[in-house]
Amino acid sequence: MAQLGVKIGSLHLNNPVLTASGTFGYGEEFSDFINLDRLGGFIVKGTTLEPRQGNDYPRMVETPSGMLNAVGLQNKGVDYFIENIYPELTKYTSEIIVNISGSSVEDYAKVAEKLNELPRINAIEVNISCPNVKTGGMAFGTTASGAASVTKAVRNAFGKTVIVKLSPNVTDITEIARAVECEGADAVSLINTLMGMAIDVERQRPYLSTYTGGLSGAAVRPVAVRMVWQVHKAVKIPVIGLGGIMSGRDALEFILAGATAIEVGTANFINPKTTVEIIDYIDDYCQRHGVSDINQLIGII
Amino acid sequence: MEKTDKKTIHNYMVDFLITDSISAGDDVVLLRLTPADSNVMLRDMGIRPGQFVQVKTPGNATFLRRPISICYVDDATNQLWLLVRDAGNGSRAIMDSPINSVLNIILPLGNGFSIDKSGTSPLLIGGGVGVAPLLMLGAKLKEYGIKPTFLIGAKNRNSILLKNELSDIGETYVSTDDGSYGEKGLVTQNHILSNKFSSIYCCGPLPMMKAVAGIASSDNIFCEVSLENVMGCGIGACLCCVEKTIDGNVCVCKEGPVFNINQLLWHN
Numbered sequence: 235m236a237q238l239g240v241k242i243g244s245l246h247l248n249n250p251v252l253t254a255s256g257t258f259g260y261g262e263e264f265s266d267f268i269n270l271d272r273l274g275g276f277i278v279k280g281t282t283l284e285p286r287q288g289n290d291y292p293r294m295v296e297t298p299s300g301m302l303n304a305v306g307l308q309n310k311g312v313d314y315f316i317e318n319i320y321p322e323l324t325k326y327t328s329e330i331i332v333n334i335s336g337s338s339v340e341d342y343a344k345v346a347e348k349l350n351e352l353p354r355i356n357a358i359e360v361n362i363s364c365p366n367v368k369t370g371g372m373a374f375g376t377t378a379s380g381a382a383s384v385t386k387a388v389r390n391a392f393g394k395t396v397i398v399k400l401s402p403n404v405t406d407i408t409e410i411a412r413a414v415e416c417e418g419a420d421a422v423s424l425i426n427t428l429m430g431m432a433i434d435v436e437r438q439r440p441y442l443s444t445y446t447g448g449l450s451g452a453a454v455r456p457v458a459v460r461m462v463w464q465v466h467k468a469v470k471i472p473v474i475g476l477g478g479i480m481s482g483r484d485a486l487e488f489i490l491a492g493a494t495a496i497e498v499g500t501a502n503f504i505n506p507k508t509t510v511e512i513i514d515y516i517d518d519y520c521q522r523h524g525v526s527d528i529n530q531l532i533g534i535i
Numbered sequence: 536m537e538k539t540d541k542k543t544i545h546n547y548m549v550d551f552l553i554t555d556s557i558s559a560g561d562d563v564v565l566l567r568l569t570p571a572d573s574n575v576m577l578r579d580m581g582i583r584p585g586q587f588v589q590v591k592t593p594g595n596a597t598f599l600r601r602p603i604s605i606c607y608v609d610d611a612t613n614q615l616w617l618l619v620r621d622a623g624n625g626s627r628a629i630m631d632s633p634i635n636s637v638l639n640i641i642l643p644l645g646n647g648f649s650i651d652k653s654g655t656s657p658l659l660i661g662g663g664v665g666v667a668p669l670l671m672l673g674a675k676l677k678e679y680g681i682k683p684t685f686l687i688g689a690k691n692r693n694s695i696l697l698k699n700e701l702s703d704i705g706e707t708y709v710s711t712d713d714g715s716y717g718e719k720g721l722v723t724q725n726h727i728l729s730n731k732f733s734s735i736y737c738c739g740p741l742p743m744m745k746a747v748a749g750i751a752s753s754d755n756i757f758c759e760v761s762l763e764n765v766m767g768c769g770i771g772a773c774l775c776c777v778e779k780t781i782d783g784n785v786c787v788c789k790e791g792p793v794f795n796i797n798q799l800l801w802h803n
Contacts, residue, residue, distance in 0.1 A: 259772035266546040279774075287784050294767050294775035296599050301767065305774045308784060451598055503768040504591065504600060506548065506641070 236520030237527040238513070240274070240494050242472050243395035243420025245357045247274035247329060247495060250528060251485070251513050254476050254499030255280055255333030255359060255399075256305065257450075260319050261326065267506040272513060274495060275329030277359055278319075281349075282334070283341045285311040295432050295441035300451025300478070301500060302430050304444040306367055307335055312345045316352065324354050333399070335361040339374075339387045346391040356394050360384060360419075363401030363426035364448075375401035375426075378413035385417035397474060400424040400465075402454075407461050408468035415469045423474035423497065424465060425458045451500040452478045459491050466492020466533045480508065482515020489516075492533035546770060548641045549575055551615065553634050560694045562621040563664060564630040565606070567614045571637055578610040583647030584672035585738075585761055585793040588617070589769040591639040596628030602766045602788070603629070604738070605643065606667040606697075607674065615642075618667040618696060644769050645792045648672050652757050653681055654733025659705075660722055660747055662688040662739025666696045668761060672736060673704040684708070684732070686725055688739060692716035723750060732756060748796040758796045762787045 238249035253276040261276045288308025295302050323330050336342040349355050362375035374380040398414040402425035411422050427448025432441045458477025466473045475493030480501045488496045501508040551568035559565045589600040607616040619630045659669040673683045685707040689695040692715040701707045708727045709717030723746045737747045738761040751758030764787040767773035771789030778787050779800040796802045
């Protein structure tokens with residue numbers, strides 16, 4: 235077996251396979267299918283300061299090799315998470331990473347501060363790239379100054395590993411990546427969903443209640459690989475790659491492009507065992523290619 | 536929400552072989568399937584009427600799986616019955632799958648009907664392909680010594696589904712839009728509704744379920760309906776299939792698909 239452990243900031247992962255926020259619930263939903271302790275870690279759904287009901291139904295439509303969603307960060311809020319969900323998660327040995335979101339810089343900082351108190355939460359992923367909320371979310375992630383201000387506030391509030399999740403809906407993603415690196419982010423993860431739209435031509439109505447939504451699934455993969463490759467070249471901090479990873483082969487594409495770790499998202503809906511199949515594939519791949527340590531493969535393109 | 540403790544429910548991902556494919560109307564097929572691994576026993580899965588499955592579409596006809604109601608589980612033959620209507624590329628690829636081909640299925644999903652609330656004279660109303668879960672529900676009720684009555688709605692005499700199977704279990708009444716079989720009109724206009732029932736279980740098009748819910752309310756009897764919101768994952772992870780309830784937005788796949796009408800905002 236190859237050495238699959240990787241390091242993201244001060245976070246040690248047993249292997250580079252994580253789950254993408256919003257596609258894996260709180261992990262428990264997948265426990266009938268996989269042993270959660272086999273994952274490098276899992277990133278639980280977007281958590282905000284106050285509870286959020288999310289957007290109106292319909293929130294999802296299938297598109298060619300992908301799907302558009304407009305969930306809108308439905309969650310019960312950080313206090314509910316700390317009281318009711320976190321205690322359940324501590325039974326797992328995998329790293330638990332909480333994805334956080336807010337409508338103001340102060341919101342982000344408050345959520346980060348609360349999570350900083352939880353001993354089993356060694357990292358947070360800061361979502362400055364949700365395309366489905368009216369205020370905050372992607373608004374912070376589309377300008378270097380906005381991204382920097384959120385990163386700075388979260389950095390001050392959270393003493394452990396800070397990962398900033400970047401939006402692909404920008405002209406130059408490397409500019410945003412550099413800005414968050416400057417403010418002390420330990421890593422960046424990319425890409426969040428690509429903003430898209432689909433219309434039911436018979437009913438002459440958009441499919442989503444919000445008109446636009448976030449595109450995910452295999453369809454976005456080439457865009458994601460390209461951006462991971464660009465960002466890896468532009469920053470010194472580790473890059474976590476995601477966007478349409480459906481298989482072990484796809485995961486390796488990101489690793490070779492420069493990802494230290496990867497996140498599996500939409501694929502979990504189709505094959506709930508995708509994550510562990512990817513871990514097995516990567517191990518097998520390393521053996522086939524005579525690679526003793528996964529770190530030797532990162533960013534060799 | 537008053538639902539069975541989720542810890543007692545487990546999900547399985549299983550390859551099934553199609554053993555029978557029977558045309559059941561213009562655009563509907565009844566598939567009978569059995570686990571490809573004969574050691575996998577459906578009776579051990581604790582499947583309840585009203586639950587559903589997520590089917591991987593053959594040949595990647597669609598990107599996501601397609602949710603389908605569990606029509607019936609035959610413990611004796613270890614067979615799962617699915618009634619599949621042509622509703623697009625996904626369901627068409629499933630319907631067209633030949634006998635002996637394999638379908639990958641995740642099951643059992645969601646919460647079923649609350650059988651213990653039926654009382655002694657439940658009425659089971661199904662519209663179109665919505666009759667599917669009523670077969671297993673009716674069979675279970677009968678097992679418990681309760682006599683269900685069925686009311687089926689269909690467009691015309693050729694699109695009445697499961698009439699023979701349901702008639703074997705209980706009295707079955709039919710309403711057709713064009714009057715080519717049974718009574719002409721909507722199920723809610725069928726004369727049988729003037730009888731007294733202890734409960735109503737309903738699955739069908741939304742306008743029908745809303746009308747049935749209205750009748751149940753005015754008669755002040757227990758009523759559950761089965762919703763079919765567009766789903767992503769089927770296991771409560773993606774939060775796409777939400778329905779507005781008195782407890783806020785909840786996932787139809789995990790908290791439903793069966794809901795007491797009093798939980799639903801469209802009824803309140």
